[in-house]
Amino acid sequence: MLNAVPVDAPDLDLRLLDDLVAQVETVFRGKRETVRLSVAALLARGHLLFEDVPGVGKTTLARALTAALGLDFRRIQFTSDLLPSDVLGVSVYNPRTHEFETRPGPIFTNMVLADEINRAPPRTQSGLLEAMQEGRVTIDERSFDLPRPFLVMATQNPLEQHGTYPLPESQLDRFMMRLSIGYPDADEERTVLLQSSGVHDPIDRIRPVLNPQSVVQMQDRVDSVHADPSIIDYLMAMVQATRTEPRFRAGASTRGAIALLRAARGYALVDGREFLVPDDVRRLAGPVLAHRLLPAGASAATGEAYGEAVMLLDEIIARIPVPV
Template identity: 45%
Template sequence: MERLNIEEAGRTCQKVISQVKKVIVGKEPVLEKVMLAVLANSHILFEDYPGLAKTLLAKSFAMSMGCGFSRIQFTPDLLPADITGTYVFNVRSGEFELRKGAVFTNILLADEINRAPPKTQAALLEAMQEKQTTLDGKTHLLDNPFIVVATQNPIEYEGVYPLPEAQLDRFLVKLQLGYPARTEEVEIMHRRMLRGQEDVALDPVTDLRTILDLQQTVEGIHVDDDVMGYIADIVQATRSQRQIDVGASPRGSLAIFKLSRARAVFHGRDYVIPDDVKEVVASALVHRLIMKAESWVKGTSASQVLEEILRTIPVPRVKT
């Protein structure tokens, strides 16, 4: 792996987004956040209703980047072995052979992750954290990059197993696509008519090696001490807000740090500015906060509290 020229890195990111937008209508801010998570080689959680193109989005990114893609539907009877794999006895050879599970890919769509029981969820989340899986005492490294795009139904849905806070913390970002606007919905139908078929095919505009180089480029992005202090102030503030029961951990600070550096690369800069931080705070922290019961009753959301924090924390001046 090697670091790319920063302008070249930014152009590559824009090419990927442009290719994905041939299929996904609108939702540019969400597409950018997904690309930032890819640059940070980290995992993404979508909480949304069915039918909002989450599967199509994940598959479109994989095709555009020349990455491997697989999808697994989480159900109450899904077993950990379905995710990680298992050894199966081959009668002809008289030996046990590895039957790889869904995690042996680059981008894995874990659909409706909160419909599976906790033990099955834990099997995936362990692979996410360790980037490897252990089967019958043998350790198998996962592909690089390995990025999970997990979807979960809103908590009011029946038959769901909410992800524990410690497991939610493993996702770099939590995103929502939301319903399209009327003009976007018309455009979706228009594109479907022009396509003439249900399946979508996109040519890759980059390759796996370049994606790895992009991720390495992120590691070379400079973050000023004042910007690091700004990130720390934001996260520290979540621990003293009256509406929040449990604030973000240092992992939240690192999430903002990683996303801010990735956003700098996305926009062709080799340094982070405060605007990078502001743009990623909500996506990085919203799932890491536990709101107090009275906040839920009043309808106060984590996003609203984070907006209030951003308004009150002084923004540093950074020399460019």
């Protein structure tokens, strides 16, 4: 294992990302590709939406990733009575100073776990839009920058619809990737059961591999990952095909195309490369684009619409020639 990188490291070794994934896997077992995709989204300055049944490790992944990165972490339980000020913060009058003081909310951290985000009303959901897009929040007409790096990892349960508010397209479009963890295989689940029998939290055993400053350096490095023009054309062919496909009511947006390119570059770094290959774009197309697509005749933000979008997107990708 490599040691945690110093704060002022001028040139970060990409092997640190392998070490990062390995550290997370010590407690989040059997889902290496999910960890790799999560790290790729973080490096690309994106946000993650996990749609899965309860109890498969979404919170564990968020805590493990935060610990291995040396970042601050906050968990917000979204409920029907949650207000935007409960997330962003509020201005409070101080009678001693006769001035209003800003009390920052839990969003002022590096990684936010927005648990069951679809249980909050649209007004509260929309409070996250500026934070996710601009990296800042506005409280009583004053803007405040959020810490860097900043990542929102949101969850929602696809089986429980009572008392929920489906995420609108504008909110879904702010998430770089939509992922599902699924159940582990029997051997990995047995190991998890044995780990959970102790009195100590397994997260405490995770050694920080990076720190906030080195994470930002890695994020800046994503911009320098080389993308051959033929791969850009390949990506654009996918995006354009979603817009001309008659079975889609809405195709991928320009923000979606930008997100796909950045996510593919982040994935290349996780793979130890500073150049893109066609497989990077193919692998990331589903997680990045599918939740932004709306099949004709389907309601937005439903599991059926997403599943149909994934199948149609796979058909489209299979028709597009892969650059050599």
